[in-house]
Amino acid sequence: MATPAHWLAGARPRTLPAAVAPVLAGTGVAVHVDEAVWWKALLALVVSLALQVGVNYANDYSDGIRGTDADRVGPLRLVGSGLASPAAVKRAAFLAFGVAGVAGLVLAATTAWWLLAVGAVSVVAAWFYTGGSKPYGYLGLGEVMVFVFFGLVAVVGTTYVQTEEWSDGGVPALLAGVGVGSIACAILVANNLRDIPTDRVAGKMTLAVRLGDRLTRWWYAALLVLAVAALVALACCTTWWALLGLVLALPAVPAARIVLGGAGGPGLIPVLQKTGVAELLWAAGAAAGLVIGR
Structure with a gap:
């Protein structure tokens, strides 16, 4: 039987900065161009966190029934380890998606009903990342899903539900x-x-x-460079205070050294945590700068 601690580990809390960061960044943009609507920001955070947890449980379920996690190096998986039944993990995934849906429904009802379609597409994308007969995560398209839904959609959506306009906040939110x-x-x-x-x-x-191993390591480094370039572009069109987001270098540089240094297997596990912290610091620093520079 899986204990509450096992279920918490299965939710993969180290990935949750990826859900908090876009809401921080989007709210920072909203403050800079207009003003924050804090209860909407909190609802957006609930949506983002619930989707992240739902994705994690859905991946646990789908990879587990396929046998992908039978010989796992990384963090605990509930189905792969045999601690929880596939049905129970599937229910947990859909419960998390349900929480995201309820919070999203409130945001749509108070902002624009077309946001329901965005939410529905987000849930479908989350499930079919590793679910279904032909999961796109198994085809090398996982990065596309993450970039679009946990980057563009999450940040731009957070900004829009608070400002309800595109003219001033559209470009900064996109960057x-x-x-x-x-x-x-x-x-x-x-x-x-x-x-x-x-x-x-x-x-x-x-x-x-x-x-392959070598090109993937350089791809990781290139993504960090792209994040810095986007931050500079954001500062150019808003305020130079946004460059406070460069604090991401504190965990990102050591993480890149580990990756480019050739570490493998368990040696890469700390990189996940450092990169998650880097994302959170990018968003928090940029948001703080946008608020100061208003």
Whole structure:
């Protein structure tokens, strides 16, 4: 029987900065161009966190029933380890998606009903990342999903529900989405780099498997560089205070050294945490700068 601690570990709390960061960045843009609507920001945070937890449980379920996690190097998986039944983990995934749906419904009802379509597409994308008969995560498209939904959609959506306009906040929100999405992708790249040997055996053709070990390591570094470039562009069109987001270098530089230094297997696990912290610092620093520079 899985204990509450096992379920918490299965939710993969180290990935949650990837859900907090876009809401921070989007709210920072909202404050800079207009003003924050804090209860909407909190609801956006609930949506983002619930989707992240739902994705994590959905991946646990789908990879577990396929046998992808039978010989796992990384953090605990509930189905793969046999601690929880596939049905129970599937229910947990849909419960998290339900929480996201309720919070999203409130945001749509108070902002614009077309946001329901965005939410529905987000849930479908989350499930079919590793679910269904032809999961796109097994085709090397996982980074696309992360960049779009945990970068662009999450940041731009957070800004829009608070400002309800595109004219002033559209470009800054888009640039912030690129920065946050790039680092979110880097988290996935580090995870898939670690899993190349087992994913290749299981037939999970992630982008890391397709690129190979060496190119994947440089791809990780390139994503961090893209995040910095997006931050500079954001500062150019808003305020130079946004460059406070460069504090991301504190965890990002050591993480890049580990990756480019050739670490593998368990040696890459700290990179996930450092990259998650880097994403959170990028968003928090940029948001703080946008508020100061208003």
